Amino acid sequence: MAAVDVNAESLGVPRKQLMESSGNAVARVCRDLTDPGSSVAIVAGRGNNGGDALVAARFLKEYDVTVHLLGRPETISTDIARENWEALVASEADIQTVTDSATFELDDPDLVVDAMLGTGVTGALREPEATAARALNDSSATVLSVDVPSGVDADTGEAAGVAVEADHVVTFHDDKPGLGSLDCDVTVEDIGIPVAAEVFTGPGDLLSLRRDPQSHKGDHGDVLVVGGGPYTGAPALAAQAALRAGADLARVACPEHVAREVQGYSENLIVRGFSGDHLAPDHVPELLDFAADRDVVVFGPGLGDHDESLAAVREFLAAYDGTAVVDADALQVVPDVETEATLICTPHQGELVKMGGETDTDWETRRELVREFAADLGHVLLVKGAYDVVSDGDEDRVNRTGNPGMTVGGTGDVLAGATGALASVLPPLDAAAVAAYANGRAGDAAADEFGGGLVATDLLERLPAALEGDQHE
Numbered sequence: 001m002a003a004v005d006v007n008a009e010s011l012g013v014p015r016k017q018l019m020e021s022s023g024n025a026v027a028r029v030c031r032d033l034t035d036p037g038s039s040v041a042i043v044a045g046r047g048n049n050g051g052d053a054l055v056a057a058r059f060l061k062e063y064d065v066t067v068h069l070l071g072r073p074e075t076i077s078t079d080i081a082r083e084n085w086e087a088l089v090a091s092e093a094d095i096q097t098v099t100d101s102a103t104f105e106l107d108d109p110d111l112v113v114d115a116m117l118g119t120g121v122t123g124a125l126r127e128p129e130a131t132a133a134r135a136l137n138d139s140s141a142t143v144l145s146v147d148v149p150s151g152v153d154a155d156t157g158e159a160a161g162v163a164v165e166a167d168h169v170v171t172f173h174d175d176k177p178g179l180g181s182l183d184c185d186v187t188v189e190d191i192g193i194p195v196a197a198e199v200f201t202g203p204g205d206l207l208s209l210r211r212d213p214q215s216h217k218g219d220h221g222d223v224l225v226v227g228g229g230p231y232t233g234a235p236a237l238a239a240q241a242a243l244r245a246g247a248d249l250a251r252v253a254c255p256e257h258v259a260r261e262v263q264g265y266s267e268n269l270i271v272r273g274f275s276g277d278h279l280a281p282d283h284v285p286e287l288l289d290f291a292a293d294r295d296v297v298v299f300g301p302g303l304g305d306h307d308e309s310l311a312a313v314r315e316f317l318a319a320y321d322g323t324a325v326v327d328a329d330a331l332q333v334v335p336d337v338e339t340e341a342t343l344i345c346t347p348h349q350g351e352l353v354k355m356g357g358e359t360d361t362d363w364e365t366r367r368e369l370v371r372e373f374a375a376d377l378g379h380v381l382l383v384k385g386a387y388d389v390v391s392d393g394d395e396d397r398v399n400r401t402g403n404p405g406m407t408v409g410g411t412g413d414v415l416a417g418a419t420g421a422l423a424s425v426l427p428p429l430d431a432a433a434v435a436a437y438a439n440g441r442a443g444d445a446a447a448d449e450f451g452g453g454l455v456a457t458d459l460l461e462r463l464p465a466a467l468e469g470d471q472h473e
């Protein structure tokens with residue numbers, strides 16, 4: 001929900017506007033539950049859950065409304081809730097602030113709106129909320145809870161201590177999993193979050209990447225890129241992209257002549273060369289050994305399509321049960337390989353067709369086709385295009401960052417490497433979606449500077465900023 005909120009904001013629908021819709025929805029449900037002229041007590045906490053009810057108070061003109069704010073107004077925790085509080089104060093609404101639980105009293109209302117705490121909270125209710133919850137439960141009024149009964153965990157439906165026993169709950173946008181187990185009526189109200197905030201990747205998707213300050217080296221990924229042969233730049237780009245996308249270590253396994261080149265491109269990479277000028281089945285046992293201690297393997301950058309190389313990829317995947325990103329020529333082995341591995345395949349549309357998938361010029365049709373093909377394959381697909389489509393066969397996301405300048409060679413290698421790094425810290429679908437989003441953002445930043453003359457290494461430098469949420473919020 002937090003991610004969807006940030007995405008909605010980036011689409012031009014800020015949280016305050018959603019709060020206005022939520023408050024309006026709360027007022028609508030109040031009207032369904034009581035006749036005009038009835039007395040309504042609004043019990044508001046100091047977060048956005050309270051803010052929703054403060055908006056509702058403004059809508060309920062034909063009722064006798066009293067607002068009880070739990071806590072001091074100075075401690076209202078969000079700007080948008082405070083602005084709605086100040087609007088009530090300025091309008092001389094009937095308000096009471098409850099700084100001491102002993103002073104909390106309901107004047108026998110017909111309806112109580114419980115907006116103490118919503119989804120922002122875990123743990124047992126503190127004071128004065130706990131006392132207020134008991135008073136609500138003891139009153140004969142109908143109790144309408146906003147979003148979730150205060151004190152109840154919206155995900156589990158469980159309470160860590162005293163909780164409001166609601167007669168009705170009005171929740172927003174989507175049902176909350178915990179509400180199903182409660183003995184009350186639940187209304188789900190649309191608050192105008194654009195569908196696009198869920199379909200398209202946006203800055204909200206980056207929230208999943210917030211790092212734990214206590215983390216250690218290796219926690220953010222040890223990525224192995226297997227590739228090189230006819231091409232030497234591709235594996236180096238992928239491995240450097242893994243580092244720029246946050247991996248702690250990036251290694252490259254490639255033919256000896258490529259290894260020298262790769263090491264020359266960057267001293268940040270750990271490079272292991274193997275005999276011969278291309279990957280072959282003989283190398284597989286050593287590769288499996290090398291891959292065993294890594295978080296993710298990225299297969300394909302610069303590999304070429306030598307029969308022996310493709311046979312080696314097939315043998316490797318048949319014996320591997322970790323997570324692998326599969327790109328470029330390595331993709332063609334995926335449809336007929338039996339593997340326990342979790343694969344994230346990153347074809348462009350030509351490669352998708354070569355794998356047996358279908359494509360379409362319309363992105364919405366493509367979204368369906370990609371989802372069906374991912375389900376058939378049993379792997380995650382990230383199909384590159386003006387609109388990238390990511391699916392695990394069940395859920396899907398669409399990414400529209402990026403620009404035509406990115407058709408230059410090497411940007412796909414950057415994406416594959418970034419996906420590898422992110423797959424060591426996120427579930428596969430999220431890793432692919434965030435990688436596509438950030439790679440496109442990096443490409444857009446590069447295009448701002450270099451226009452159609454951008455090159456793949458420009459993306460590397462811009463990946464870290466593209467993965468920072470704050471610049472877009």
Ligand SMILES: NC(=O)C1=CN([C@@H]2O[C@H](COP(=O)(O)OP(=O)(O)OC[C@H]3O[C@@H](n4cnc5c(N)ncnc54)[C@H](O)[C@@H]3O)[C@@H](O)[C@H]2O)[C@H](O)CC1
Nearest residue numbers: 018019046047048049077117118119120121124125126147
């Ligand atoms: N898109 C959306 O999600 C929308 C949600 N809306 C509403 O916002 C709330 C969630 O608001 P948030 O500010 O994140 O949190 P809460 O209001 O639930 O709580 C914060 C509040 O509670 C205090 N607190 C924390 N723990 C405790 C405790 N154990 N006991 C007492 N008090 C506690 C904390 O200090 C803060 O003051 C969601 O439920 C919706 O109702 C929207 O407005 C629309 C969009």
Ligand SMILES: [K+]
Nearest residue numbers: 117146148150
């Ligand atoms: K509530």
